[in-house]
Amino acid sequence: MTQGTESLAIEARGICKSFLGARALDEVDFSVARGEVHGLVGKNGAGKSTLVKILAGAQPPDAGEIHVGGRRYSSLDPLECQKAGIAVVHQNAELHLDLSVAANIFLGAEPRTRFGLVDEATMARKAKALLDQMNLQVPVDSRLGDLDIALRQQVAIAKAVHKDAAVLLLDEPTAALNKNQAEFLFQLIRDLAAKGLAIVYISHHLDEVLAISDRITVLRNGRTVHVVEDRSADKEALISLMVGRDLERTVRKTVTTSFPQVLLSLRTINVPGKLRDISLTLGAGEIVGLTGLVGSGTRELAEVISGVTRADGTMVFGGEPFAPATVREAITRGVVFIPEDMRGRGLVMPMPVSGNISLAALGKLARFSWLNLGGERDEALQMSDRLDLHPRAPEKEVRFLSGGNQRKALLGRAIFAGAKLFVLEDPTQGVDVEAQRQIHDHLRSLAAAGAGVIFLSTDLEELIDLADRILVLREGRINRDMTPVGLTPEALLTAIQAQSTEAEAHV
Structure with missing residues (x-):
């Protein structure tokens, strides 16, 4: 009207x-x-x-x-x-x-x-x-x-x-x-x-x-x-x-489908009111995207894997039982969570770049209970070179960096901590196109070296461009397991909006 x-x-x-x-x-x-x-x-x-x-x-x-x-x-x-x-x-x-x-x-x-x-x-x-x-x-x-x-x-x-x-x-x-x-x-x-x-x-x-x-x-x-x-x-x-x-440029032609070594296995994971009977397998070198409507359970699943939330069910990581009671325990095992909320849950904004990168693994830089500041600076410089982090200034407070470089600093922290599995929320939220391309390339390189990557996103193009598989969650369950090959943003959005709560055949 x-x-x-x-x-x-x-x-x-x-x-x-x-x-x-x-x-x-x-x-x-x-x-x-x-x-x-x-x-x-x-x-x-x-x-x-x-x-x-x-x-x-x-x-x-x-x-x-x-x-x-x-x-x-x-x-x-x-x-x-x-x-x-x-x-x-x-x-x-x-x-x-x-x-x-x-x-x-x-x-x-x-x-x-x-x-x-x-x-x-x-x-x-x-x-x-x-x-x-x-x-x-x-x-x-x-x-x-x-x-x-x-x-x-x-x-x-x-x-x-x-x-x-x-x-x-x-x-x-x-x-x-x-x-x-x-x-x-x-x-x-x-x-x-x-x-x-x-x-x-x-x-x-x-x-x-x-x-x-x-x-x-x-x-x-x-x-x-x-x-x-x-x-x-x-x-x-x-x-x-x-x-x-x-958006034809986002249509994938090929994707890796074989990952012989299992890195992470979840069986019948349940969190009352949040997750229901979640089972999935992630291979070493595999990148899996999670998506769904608000309240679908994607964030809760990432938090269970990362030790933020406890759940019923069975998890196996690197061939060993995995049930982290805390985020620190998950990091020690090689699972690092990178939140979307950089200011509230990720970076310490008044702290320099070097301190933010080393924060999850200070033990690597400790000498007789004293922090080796010179070593911390050297590690930050190496990480800046590896991730194209600008400016190349470890002493600079991280709050003065652009959004894209702040996200690279968080990724650098996970790498320095020795992550074997990277769990990310909206890894390129709020960054420009060039920073997005760089972050995607870094995640692909980490996967090519044998790490696993699980990322949450509502960005349709990002899911299609980056993931080897896309899992669509609805009402706390995996509703679709999709390949990005030939997948259009329109088809992915249609799957996200689907009403069925029953798991469907692989696309």
Whole structure:
């Protein structure tokens, strides 16, 4: 349906955003009408997250303007978003688990007694009235941390409604929900839209987007490529729009299929609510890509292999039983995890490059309990040469490196630690094309020398270009085991979106 300007709750025009010279958004237009559920889709790297951060006031655009509430903004900050009635609910809602439901809803705007104290009774009464109005059965006096994830999400939405939100951004809202919980959420979304709220629904689950959305905007390579009006597209059409038709270069012609030496074997691995009966074999020299929708279990599987999470089942690594209780134990055995979140889980940003590279294997540089700083510097220089890490300055704080060189430093740490199996999350997330090519080449070289590589990615081209096999997970199980030979991004995305949870024959 075509929207008139007067009916729009929010409109973004000509939004541009670049990071380190790479264009994340290029003249993006996006609008949502009052009472509309508007889906936002695009494959990984299309620009969805960047656009949402700009609309939510978390990042400023480089160019463009945002119209909301009858006002024009060149950029928004969180306070302006609150005043304008823009609220965002992430898949991991930012709530306070130790507070009550009522306290979370009214946080920062608690009703007070005439003595200035929080009026707990009034707050509970108003919270219950709000939840009743939204047809939500949530106990207002309960500690939020005692409730399940679905109820917490309902509280987050109620908090947004209480703050008079006119625009609600829902980011992967069903990632941690079961089918019944998701259906309840869909009804809540429809009820809120019927009352005039403008809702942006961001998800990789295309069936959900098609079911709930009045219109759908498709982003590709940082640009708006199409707006689907009046529910006029099906899943196959959305996939075609998301992927495009100019990706023939990614089609693989050949792939190595024989890896006689088994490096890692998993049998019936289970993590309650996360993984179900996972079995796989990885050969020495093999590169396996893991992919799936949000919540499919790819990250949990990587964390089990890397010692981050314990699981039931059997693992054998290098011919010996393998059940690491800690990440340190996994590293000692030769399994090193390289996280996507470099700042939060990977690098120590104020530390120099040399210190970050040696961090997982300081024992190699210790002399009588003293760290050999000269040896550490020499090792960092050698690793910089090996991985094309620039600048070639071991003493430089790693936070001053580009994203691509930071990722190389993490890879260098794993190599220095003596990794025989590299487990990576989104190994080239946020890097430029040249850095991606270099990282892929380094991983291929490590595999050619006999190491194993398991990497998680939602980048379709990366999976096809780098992996010898691609495992598609869904609902905690391996749903497809695919060869990249002749595989197109469109066919891979179709497999990721498939509804069947039964393991299918090898493609």
